[in-house]
Amino acid sequence: MHFSVIFRVLGILLMLFSMTLLPPIFVSLYYNDESLVAFLSAMGLIFATGCLLWLPSNKTRHDLRTRDGFLITVLFWAVLGIAGCLPFIFSDQPGLSFTDAMFESLSGLTTTGATVITGLDDLPKSILYYRQQLQWLGGIGIIVIAVAILPMLGIGGMQLYRAETPGPVKDSKLTPRITETAKALFLIYCTLTITCALSYWAAGMTLFDAIGHAFSTVAIGGFSTHDASMGYFDSPIILIVCMLFMILSGVNFALHFYTSRNRSISHYWHDPEFKFYISCLAIGIPITIAYLAHTDTYDLETSAIHGSFEFISILTTTGFGTADFTIWPGFLPFFLFLFAFMGGCAGSTGGGMKVIRVLLICKQGIREIKRLINPNAVIPIKLGQTSVSDRVVEAVWGFFAVFVISYMIMFILLMATGLDFLTSVSAVGACISNLGPGMGDVALNYTDINNPAKWILCFAMLLGRLEIFTLLVLFSPSFWRR
Amino acid sequence: MHFSVIFRVLGILLMLFSMTLLPPIFVSLYYNDESLVAFLSAMGLIFATGCLLWLPSNKTRHDLRTRDGFLITVLFWAVLGIAGCLPFIFSDQPGLSFTDAMFESLSGLTTTGATVITGLDDLPKSILYYRQQLQWLGGIGIIVIAVAILPMLGIGGMQLYRAETPGPVKDSKLTPRITETAKALFLIYCTLTITCALSYWAAGMTLFDAIGHAFSTVAIGGFSTHDASMGYFDSPIILIVCMLFMILSGVNFALHFYTSRNRSISHYWHDPEFKFYISCLAIGIPITIAYLAHTDTYDLETSAIHGSFEFISILTTTGFGTADFTIWPGFLPFFLFLFAFMGGCAGSTGGGMKVIRVLLICKQGIREIKRLINPNAVIPIKLGQTSVSDRVVEAVWGFFAVFVISYMIMFILLMATGLDFLTSVSAVGACISNLGPGMGDVALNYTDINNPAKWILCFAMLLGRLEIFTLLVLFSPSFWRR
Ligand SMILES: [K+]
Numbered sequence A, B: 001m002h003f004s005v006i007f008r009v010l011g012i013l014l015m016l017f018s019m020t021l022l023p024p025i026f027v028s029l030y031y032n033d034e035s036l037v038a039f040l041s042a043m044g045l046i047f048a049t050g051c052l053l054w055l056p057s058n059k060t061r062h063d064l065r066t067r068d069g070f071l072i073t074v075l076f077w078a079v080l081g082i083a084g085c086l087p088f089i090f091s092d093q094p095g096l097s098f099t100d101a102m103f104e105s106l107s108g109l110t111t112t113g114a115t116v117i118t119g120l121d122d123l124p125k126s127i128l129y130y131r132q133q134l135q136w137l138g139g140i141g142i143i144v145i146a147v148a149i150l151p152m153l154g155i156g157g158m159q160l161y162r163a164e165t166p167g168p169v170k171d172s173k174l175t176p177r178i179t180e181t182a183k184a185l186f187l188i189y190c191t192l193t194i195t196c197a198l199s200y201w202a203a204g205m206t207l208f209d210a211i212g213h214a215f216s217t218v219a220i221g222g223f224s225t226h227d228a229s230m231g232y233f234d235s236p237i238i239l240i241v242c243m244l245f246m247i248l249s250g251v252n253f254a255l256h257f258y259t260s261r262n263r264s265i266s267h268y269w270h271d272p273e274f275k276f277y278i279s280c281l282a283i284g285i286p287i288t289i290a291y292l293a294h295t296d297t298y299d300l301e302t303s304a305i306h307g308s309f310e311f312i313s314i315l316t317t318t319g320f321g322t323a324d325f326t327i328w329p330g331f332l333p334f335f336l337f338l339f340a341f342m343g344g345c346a347g348s349t350g351g352g353m354k355v356i357r358v359l360l361i362c363k364q365g366i367r368e369i370k371r372l373i374n375p376n377a378v379i380p381i382k383l384g385q386t387s388v389s390d391r392v393v394e395a396v397w398g399f400f401a402v403f404v405i406s407y408m409i410m411f412i413l414l415m416a417t418g419l420d421f422l423t424s425v426s427a428v429g430a431c432i433s434n435l436g437p438g439m440g441d442v443a444l445n446y447t448d449i450n451n452p453a454k455w456i457l458c459f460a461m462l463l464g465r466l467e468i469f470t471l472l473v474l475f476s477p478s479f480w481r482r
């Protein structure tokens, strides 16, 4: 490891992050709320720490190797998580404990959107704004850092790219002129956010809420400035705007990029992952609506709104709520929840295992059956016109297995802390897939569960966001060997 | 398909199966119970049906192809399931409905051991004996038919062998002189059963109970002649005998075969699957005992007995009960239950995914991590000294994925029939892994759940016993294409 370079990178990162506390400071000044000192001191502390890390090593020049990249990526989220929790601790409102503040901060940055805070509506505006902004920054981190910053650090290998960005790589097209691509992705992300904010505003939100919810929508985050989440607004138009932008944000941003570059939407329809994603929505939404209406849970119109909104919110792993889907009848809560394990497309801000992986797993399952029938046939796995290499298929299997095994272990650990079955199963699921809301005791928020459980779930959120392997690699002895 | 040959085979099978009703008939005569007519009429009906299937086609000679083999294997269990349910329907006691009788019959033959019957202690002895014998026959079916009968039918391809017998094949050593091997396996199975029965008898069971429980122990079945299962005997010695034979029956019978042929137990210790199996027991049992004692569930001695017995019973997927493990504190019930998904070794009568598959999945997960660290290294997956071919690894992945996906679908279907979460999750798990007892409403028996749920669980039991793919292949359109 080149620790001096790692320190330098983290130092720069912290100094940059401290700058992102300026907007909440302005919000605090504008609304004249009581959190100004908290943000100022957090900003000073973070900046100073960044300087201290950066100064001793600012002249070091080393080519970073792949394994430094893993460490930086993990430390990136871990260090930002710690830095990001300071305002929650320093501010009298909500005045969180260290554990709670870390949970909230990581939940924001990983765009999980699980919260330990109740009484959101009464919080200082600046804190509310800050939470939303954390998610937006996390979302950018997910999309841009993986494709652009890390390779700029000297980590151009596909290995790391595969580890950090979701799923089977689309790198062949994206790697050339990476800086340009990163800028373009950033632009798309900002454009989506601004359009989303304006749409919310036009649909009737206050400007403050519109910006805040645009942040957490485009980041597939799910934080809200109201306890009732999207249900607060009680407006079908707002829900429709939200659905549209959740669906858009769950798409691979590379597709948005090609579309904006070539001014043609044909890219969407030629992408097998996109088609599968839309198919799942097209199948799942009608089932949800039909079952809600059939069981007289709501009238048909309300079923249509709640059903489609919750299905999209869960599948994309946004986690916004308009109704408490966990008390819906029969199999519905679990039906929805299963889709969160799939999550959004690779290269989106969505969580879960990613659509492309699920698609490849299904294709491989079908191939196994075909192979049993025709033992000697060579049956390639195809995505559109291209054959997927065995190496990629193996990596997807590996991911799936390690995902399931990690899930099981964390589930058992949560039960050992004393949580009940439904809470444990769903909390791990909601955190590892970066969904947010769970079921049982964590249907509404994560306030009441014990501290060890919160730390396990922090780990689950990180694990999910770092695509499992990036984090697990650090636990391998051979990683630390020279 | 060569339906005439398939009919002939099934006809012979049914005629043979009708002969297995002779022992229960003798039991009925000996105890002079009321089920004699039921068995006689079932025997007649089954034999006649067998004849009708066999006669028209008894001169047909065709080489069977691989896909005929799949169909025969599935029909084998399905047809035996139907034939086996007749005594349960014909006998006034227990006088089951068709659904319940099918469930009980399939549960016996697949060695699942889930039961819909309560009040076992008051049933006619012949019915009790018949249930135990069903499991024993099922166990033989699993071990011998796959390795011996099917190839004799002309289905020698590794494909089918891989589909029917568990896991990555050990065929290279077993295929030569297959009939001889089958005889040897049968001999081992019988020797184990007789030794087990004598041990039970010596440990204090009645001869009737000793034989019955030997049947269901060696078959990893879990049926008992008492509602309280093994708890009825309240004897540590009996429990220790039972543990020993559960562990032995969960081992690959090929290992027993080599050991008996070469008169050396070194085969066990050179087998990676056996070592992993024993390691899991060696790790899981102390954890279970320690947690039971730590939480003051029982005193230390009782914790040791109950803890080790239940852990072995669940891991091997036997499903015998001495205490109700589902009400044990904290994570323990789920900790135990997770091991049932692993189950016994390949080539044993145990259920679950099989130890070898779990071992290979773990090894592949570790390889993926190593590959991330050393992207260019070629890292083979080894079992002992031998490298596992990519084809086998892919087949294991395919199995795992399809296992999980089937599980999810059946879980959602069960919830849709109205069962609660814990019941649905555990019932599918207990049936697909051929364990038997679940949690929630199915902790003690499956009597009270609805009929559609019972049929779904019948499918789950078959799916698990047929190693998923053998059954799923039949749902593939290309299977039925010429
Ligand atoms: K989320």
Ligand SMILES: [K+]
Pocket: B111, B112, B113, B220, B221, B222, B317, B318, B319, B434, B435, B436
């Ligand atoms: K069993």
